[in-house]
Amino acid sequence: MQNLVIRNSLLSALKTALIAGTSALMLAGCQGGVLDPKGQVGVDEKHLIVIATLLMLIVVVPVIFMTLFFAWKYREGRTQEIYTPKWSHSTKIELVVWIIPIIIVAILGTITWRSTHDLDPYKPLVHEKDHIVVEVVSLNWKWLFIYPEQGVASINELAFPTDVPVEFKITSDTTMNSFFIPQLGGQIYSMAGMETQLHLIANEAGTYDGYSANYSGEGFSGMQFKAIATPDEAGFDAWVNKLKQSPNTLSPATYAQLAKPSENNPVQYFANVNPGMFHHILHQFMPSMHGEKAVASEQGLDASHTMHDINDEMTMETEK
Incomplete structure (x- = not known):
């Protein structure tokens, strides 16, 4: 033995x-x-x-x-x-x-x-250059990136200049996902009705893989995107100009179509974005508005109408 x-x-x-x-x-x-x-x-x-x-x-x-x-x-x-210890x-x-x-x-x-x-993801990076803002929405099963300062948006493609800090504001339109670019830093979850934040920076130009690190259903394996770190700000401006050549506009009606589940989605660009789209997406799951959305759905109203109703309600609340 x-x-x-x-x-x-x-x-x-x-x-x-x-x-x-x-x-x-x-x-x-x-x-x-x-x-x-x-x-x-x-x-x-x-x-x-x-x-x-x-x-x-x-x-x-x-x-x-x-x-x-x-x-x-x-x-x-x-x-x-021979093992004969004389002590205990x-x-x-x-x-x-x-x-x-x-x-x-x-x-x-x-x-x-x-x-x-x-390394607190909510803590802005100390840098001599101003950060750029990217609003991220996880959908089934694709990623939507909105650039509020540039007025453009993209599906499954992300770009930012090298040596410029990026502030990501992240939410979800559906199940919980996880925004993750392994070579640039840690992941953070995206959740419906909540906004999480992540601050990253790329110090080398290149194209990096990004994906969801949280299983979210049958289309999960294709929920990937490319993060492009352009060599300089001029390269980023050129990428933005490329998006501005697209005939597409990201409006509530367009978003309602994007929100439908789809797998292995190709890259898609939007030359224009309706102001406040990210906050509209975020607040559609707030308790006071969720009931209105559900009622509208039961009555067969278009999702874009619901979004406009939400906008009106938000405006009224602000004025009060």
Whole structure:
């Protein structure tokens, strides 16, 4: 029985070491993920992941080593290594077992506390350039990006200048999703009737993959987009001008069609956006307005009429 226990311990330790080694090699060569950041937020998050992993390895590596060593030292047939301890307690071992993990947890807790506040997604990035605003709406199963300052919008394509901070205002028209550009920074959820925020910056020009990191139904796998970091602001202006050549306008009626579930949607541009569209989308799920929308739906009224009614109600409330 003792030999079986030792053998199992040895095999378990070998498996753990093999998995750890294989994972390290795979992560070392990964591209396009969180460990290949192209923006300052992503770089800071990578440093946090690496530091936390190294701190935890201070405990993991010695445990793996000692498991292998003791399994070998007291293996079957090694009669000169008889295990006959003459003690039942060791203060020195207890100190090592408790003090080292406490120190590691204290260091890790301090680093995590500071990083959590420094990397708060709602916290604007300190930068010499003014940020640009992008309003994000997750739909089934596509992403709508509205540029209120430029007056344009797009489906499944996002663009911004390199070295310019971007403020994302995020909501959902349907189930909860998660807005995520791995190479630029952490994800944040999009929820109907709520606005979340995320601040990112790209320090290298390129095209980065973006997608939803939260399962949201059968079309989830195709809910992806491209985030284009243009080399300079002139490149971003050229992208905006390209959108302005589109014949499409994002109006309440157009949005009602977009909101219908569809899969693997192609990139689509809108040259004009009705003012306040993001807030109209956001407030359609507010308690005081949700009942009106439901009644209108039951009566067969067009969704665009409901949006106009919401606008009128918002205006009346503001005047009051």
